[in-house]
Amino acid sequence: MTRPVMASRPVLGPPEPYTFPAVRRSSVGAGDVIAVDLPGQAFASVRLVHPAGAFTESEDQYGVAMLTGDALEDGQEGNGSLAPALERHGAEWESWVGWDSFVTGVDVPVNRIVDATRLLADALRSPAFRSDDIVRRRDQIREAFVLECSVPSSLAARAVGSQLFAGRYAVPANGGPKRLDAVDPEMVVDFHRRQLANVAGTLIVVGDLGKVDVEGLARSVFGDTVRAQPPSPAPVRGAEGAQPRIVVLDRPGSVQSALVLAHRAPSRAEADLPAAYGVGDVIGGMFGSRLNLLLREEKGYTYGAGARFDLRRNGGQFTASCQVETRHTADAVASSVAEIVRLREGGVTDDELATVRESRTVGLPVNYSKVWSVANVLIDIEVQGLPDDHIDRLRAGFDALTAEKMLDGAREYLRPDELVAVVVGDAEQVAGPLAEIGLGPVSQVDPDALWS
Template structure:
C-alpha cells in the first residue's frame, strides 16, 4: 500500500530588508545615492534626469525620448562608434532612454573600471554633440516605427488607445514617442535646448549600486555633477484630465483581420495615490496575474484568447487603467460582454479569501527576488526618487500588501473603476464585428480608419 505524503504548510515569510543606502546633495544640486552591495562584484551607475515625456512642449511630442537616445551618439571629442568601442573596452555598454517621468543613462561595470566609466559617462552627459546626421536617423527610425504600427493591430491599438481616455490638450493623450508630424518637426537646436534646460545639475540624481564605498563614489561622481549644465526650469505637469466622455466603443478598421485587438479602460491613478496597495491587489485579482478573473474567464472558461490582462500604468500623473486582449473576430462581442461582467463583479462583491491569498502571496513572494542584481537595486532607488516615495518603502512593501483585505479590495474597485467611463478601442474587421457589438451595451459606436 502506497504511503500518502501530505504537503506541509508553508512557513511564515522571511523578513526582508532592502539594501541600505545613503544619499546626499552635491554642490550644484545633484543628488547622489549610494547602495553598497559587496556580495555583488559589479557596480551599476544609473543617472536619472527629470526629463521625461511629460516635459515635452506642445507640438514637440517625442523630444524627450529623442534627446535621451541621442545622448549616446557622440560628444565634441568622440563620435558614437568611438564611444561604443570605449565602453566595450570596459566590458559594458551605455544604455539611454526616457519614459513618461524621467530620462536615464546606465552602465554596469567591474569595480576596477568604475573610475574610467564615470569619467567617460561624464563626458557623454556634459558634452553631447547631437550630430545632425544621427538626429535625422533617429527621427527616421521613429517615423518608420509608426508606419509599422499602422500595419500591426496590437501596436496600433496600444498607440491609439490613450487618445480616447484624456482630453486633447493632455500630453497623455498622445504617444510617448511622438507622432510622425511632431517628430518630423524636431530640430537639432531644439533637442540641444531641451537638453540644456532639463539635464541640469539640479534635475539630476546619480545612483551607484554594488561593490562600492560612499566616500570613493563621492570623489568620482563630483566632477560629473560639476560639469552638468546649470540653471533650472519649473517641472511641467502632464495634464491628466480624463476626456469628458461617457462609455463608448471606438472601432479602428483593419479589413480582413482575423482577430480583434481589444483595449478597455479609462484614466487611472497617480503613483502616489494613498490607495496604491489596495488597488495593486485588486488589479492582480481582476487581471494582473495568470490566475486572475479576466484571464480565467476568457482563456480557460470560454477559450476566446491565449491571454487577457488588466494593468495600471503608474506615473506621476494619472496614467491609464487598461484591460487588454486579442480574440477571434467572431467572438469579439461575447468577449467584451465577459470583460464588462468581470468589471461589474469586482465592484459588486468581495473577492474570496482564496483569491485574496493567491494575489497577496504572489506579490509578497516575488518581491525580494526583484532586487537580486545591481541594476535592479539602482532602478528601485530611482523609483524612490522619481515618485518621492519614503525611504522605508521597500522594507514596508510586504507589510502593506498583507494589510489589504477583501473589504479594502472591494472599496478600491468601487472607488477607482468606473464602468460608466470605460472606453473600448477595437482594432479589427469592422464589417464583421460591428453588428454584434450593438447589443453589448458598451455605449455609442464610432468607426475610424487605421491611419
C-alpha cells in the same frame, strides 16, 4: 550506481522576511546622490536621473526627449561611438525616457566604475549631436513605431491615450510619426542645453561600494552644473466623448480583433498602491486572474488576457487587453466589462486575496537580487517622491490587505461607467455586434489621424 531515493519531500518553511537595503543620501555640488551598498555584488548600476520626461515637452516638440535620449548614444564623436568606448571597460549604456523622467546610466564591473562613469558624464554633458546622426535616429524611431503599429495589439495599446486624455498623454511618448518628423536637430540641441547639459540631476549608484568613492563619482558627473528644478504640477485633461463608448480602428479582412478596455486612474501619489495593484492582479495581472480564466480557460477565446494600472506622477490609466477571433469580439468586450463589474460589486475571494499577498511579497528577495532592479526602485523613489523605505511599506501594505480593503479598492479604482473600449479589427464585421451589447456608442476612427 544506484542513487538513494528520498522517502519524503522536504517540508518548506515560512518565507524569510525581506527588507530593502539601506539607502544612503548625500549632496555633492548642485546634485543629489543616492547609494546602496550591496557587499559581494561585483557589478554596479549607475543611473543619472533628470526631471525631463516626455510630459514636460511643449506641444510643438512632442518626442524631443526620446529622440535626445537615443541621440546621446552616438557619443562625443558621433556615429555610435559611445558603445565601443564603454565596451573597453565591460560596460553597457542604459538610457530611457518616461513620462516623468529622463534616465541615463551604465552597468559596469565595480572595478571599472570610475572610467565608465566618466564616459557617462562626457556622453551626457557634451555629445556630438551631429545633424545626420539625429535625423537617422529620428527615422529609426518613426520606422519602429510604424512597424509596431502594424501589429493590432500594439496599435490598440498606443491608441488608448488619445481616447482617454487631451494634451500630452494623448500622444505616445515618442511623439508619433507626424509630430516626431517636426522635431529637428536644432530642437534636440536646445532641449539638451536647457534640460541636461548643465543640470546636475540625481546620481544613483548600486553595487559593492566598499572601495568606491561615491562622492568622487558624483563630482565627476556633476562638475559645475546647476541644481535641477522640480517639475511644476500640471493639470491633466480628459478626452472628449461619451463614457462608456467603443472605438473601432478598422483593419479590413482581419480574422482577429485586438481589444483594450481602459479608463483614467489616479496619480501615483493619490492611490492606495497595495489595494490598486491587488485589484489589478485579481482582474488581470496574474495567470489565474479573472479575465484570463474567463476568456482563455472557460470560453477559449484567447491565448491570454491581462490588465494593469499605469500610475504616473500626473495621473494614470487602467487597461485590460486581449486578442480574440473576430466572431467573438463583441462577447469578449461584454464579458470583460461584466467581470469588472462583478469584482467591483462582490469583491475578492479568500483564495484571490491569499494569492495576491503571497505573489507580491514572497518573491521580493529574487525581484531585487540584481543591482539594476534595486536601481530601478531608487529611480521610482526619486521620480515619484516616495520614502526611502517604499518597498518595505508596500510589502507591509500587501501583508495587511483584507477582503474589505480589496473591495474598497475595486470600488475606488475600477470604473466601468468610464470605460473606453478600443477595438482593432474588421469594422464591417464587428461594429454591428458591438453596438448590440449596449456598452455605449460605437464610432470608427482613422488610425492615421490619431496622433496628427
